[in-house]
Amino acid sequence: MKDPKRADFRGPLVDRRALLVAGLAPLAFPGPARAEPSPAPFPFGVACGDPTSDGFVIWTRLALDPLAADGLGGLSAPTTVRWEIAADEAFRHIVLTGEATALSDNAHAVKIEVQGLAAGRPWWYRFMALGHRSAVGRAATAPDAGAATESLKLVAASCSHWETGYFSAYRHMAASDADLTLLLGDYIYEYSYVGERAAGRPRRHDRAADVVDLAGYRNRYGLYKTDPDLQALHAARPCVVTWDDHEVENDYGGLLSQDVAEDPGFPARRQAAYQAFFEHMPIRRASLSDPWRLYRRLAWGDLARIHVLDGRQYRSPAACATATSRRGSVVGDDCLERLQPERSMLGLTQEDWLYQGLGGPSARWTIIAQDLLAASIRQKGRNGVVGHWTDGWDGYPATRDRLLSAIRNSPAQNPVLLGGDIHSFWTTDLKADFADPESATVATEFVTGSITADPPPYAPFAEMLPENPHVKYFESRAHGFMSIAMTPDRMLTDYRAISDRRDPRATVSTLRTFAVESGRAGAVAA
Template sequence: MTHAGPSRRAVVTTAAVAAVLPLAAAPRAGAAEAPAFHHGVASGDPLPDGVLLWTRVTPVPGAVPGSGAGPDVEVEWEVATDAGFGTVVARGRSTASGAADHTVKADVRGLRPDTAYHFRFTASGVRSPAGRTRTAPADQAEPDNLRLGVVSCSNYEAGHFAAYRHLAARTDLHAVLHLGDYIYEYGTGQYPADPVRRQEPAHEVLTLADYRVRHGHYRTDPDLRALHAAHPVIALWDDHETANDSWRDGAENHTPGAEGEWRARRAAAVQAYFEWMPVRPAVEGTTYRRLRFGRLADLHLLDLRTFRDRQAGTGDAEVDSRDRTITGRAQWDWLTSGLSASEARWRLIGNSVMISPVAFGSLPAFLLGPIAECLGIPAGGLAIGTDQWDGYTHERQRLLGHLHERGIADTVFLTGDIHMHWANDVPLNAALYPGTPSVATEFVVTSVTSDNLDDTLGVPPRTLSGIAETAVRAANRHVRWVDMDGHGYAVLDVTAERAQMDYFVLSDRADPAATSSRTRSYLTRSGTQRVTRADDPIA
């Protein structure tokens, strides 16, 4: 995603580095040489018979993320049906080694479907905090519903992670879906220019040690740790887990030579990601995979960075080329065959960039530039967001045609990246809509903290956004609603009859105690492929 502001490299001073040391970065005087679990626990990728567990052990006080310091340590894990661990149903051992930044993953199997469990780790007699997780329903089960928290775009320096705190407090979620930009690669003050709080390392992350330190520093956030301890997280990546506007062979925010070779940087970012995230890679080095929730829903998780062609330039007719891909051939075949073969009532697609086309009509020039920063579109006014599916129009049309021609109904794209809430129909031909059918729907979640329209303009929310929202809806009849100002999260609830998204906004991203309120709800009823407003929130 393209951002303006101080866009290239920051000079890192010794004083700046010292000012943003991570929590527990150095041993306290008299600290015991005993393991610690400073970064919490996590779980992810639930299956009917299992779940992936995660933690990071600090074997000795100086063995901070990215340091390579500290001995290997044996770690025990256990899973119980009760919070007191009176009935332990699975246990095992692993080794936290410096080669994996002292992170530990346990792919636990043999559990019961659709069941809540508690888990914890132990190293040298020291116990981790306990976490709670949940398995998926059995493949042939008919669950009443699937309820997911939905988040995207959590820039540490742009604000506090209150959205995570509010989701962690909910007891009705089966999992949380993170749609990308879990971390950001920028140096301090690059984006945003005026940080709410400071990250570590202070410089832009380039090396394996850098990415490990950045992931580790994010996990010092209490709300992020609480989210991971409360719910299994299903995560895919977007661009900032490596570098802004990344593609197969490079990124906008990567300078070959001065910042090393792209393949080395990407390999470092990918290694750190899989070390630190509770993600089970289906294909080595990617995050595209599929999870099933009984016969109610299949969740297809896309990787739209690893295989894509380079983004086209402003006004470049190349966006319509038949040869351009955002998915890559293997992932395309996997996705389309999976959609065709699905026997679930709903096909949910975890989609890191927006698939709905967006035109901007007569949007005032003073608003087009700031919106371009959020959407990643050319500031000159062209209705093409080349980092979105708008930059790969032929492949988008092939996918929508695949859904239409094969009669694949009840497909919902769940999207992040653009720092705004949206509810869209996904038309077969947007220019003729509603004269042509809608073949899917799309719910887009805003950012946890990253800048959106009012932040970019430096004005209070709802000051100017109404003008932009009205212009966007006038030029795009398939856009049912857009909120260009709020930060927050969403909750998706899927039943046999409908899929509904409740959208929430925070009172102030700069306030660690920010409150949360529901702003709108939209749903799509089975068989309609259209979005309508829901008067009532999810029960």
């Protein structure tokens, strides 16, 4: 009799010619692990990321004292970790297993790049170490590149500040039926509120001082990853991650700090922050020659091609900075440095990579996942100046012009930019010429509000909307995430808002829904 639990399996589950990258020796179809489930030594949960048609990355990190002062989680000796991939949640059909060694050099984090699995289906994974077993995570392989694909569902988030609220939005994201999670930057915050700004905050960081060294960054990730809602989100499905500034320091760019006086020590701080980020994220190593390279591409059958950008590491210095500060500011049209064509927010190497990708294999939807609001926004600064924000795409308009020109001249279909950073929800038309409201709409943009981080004041932006006719929607009075459903003919984006960031049991509702029809750039209310 056919085993009913295997009735929905299609074809071989594993290609034995390509089981695993990372030099591990897998054993196929062993018996179930004999270990007891326990949060220790797995206090940070598990995660999966960067799915391809035959695999994904799985991650965990061992710790017995999660926030030990040295950032090593109370462990020092090398520790053997066993991992398993199963075709079912009960692990009756284990298809791959192997062992890795968790080392103090990477804070006892373990990342396995799994390959050789069947495409377009769910998988389950877990880890065993020190006599205990981790939580089970649900992974998935993407459909084969070019395969006819009818749907893709995404949830997207950014700006989760521990101190300003609970991560209930992550809980609602985890409970959704999405295929992928996009995390678009500011996964952690490097600073802590002190004094009057700390009063009344629902949670406190692990230290009052800003984190500046490797132990500090490791513990900041460790603190965030102890949150049960964040753990649930990572265990629910694969994620695709990029960063913004707070993974290192507010408004930094390239190798330069926001504060000119901090420049001499900033490269070492950035190095520590980047190491901690890569230790804690389920990200593939994109380049052996560039160990911190983050930009990459993923495909979801013939439906979507996702270009993931790095808007921080390679950017030119901030335009019209003062003698002491490069912090983002609103500058007027007299800031001519902002317009210099050689300035780049992405770096010319990443720009070339992106433009070549736009000219490569096409899918029905072209998704550019990045960390910022891309549209040109005329806004009023605190000093009354009306102009352009220097820390975002408006600080690098030549890069935006080159991108929109590349999109117009490429075969890329239905381009949509997704972003975060600004702690508010935005829907915009990306125009060939933002000075001319009648110019062609080249691409559509959706920007998610923050999970918890403090929003910008509503009134100053709302008052300026008449000067930004390409903005279809703006809302900064709510926190939450985006939920996106794609079919070959249509993309629907829901802005999902939680009832109260200070309530760990917050409910969720839909603020607004926008649709983009295939073949027609620009969003319309749905």
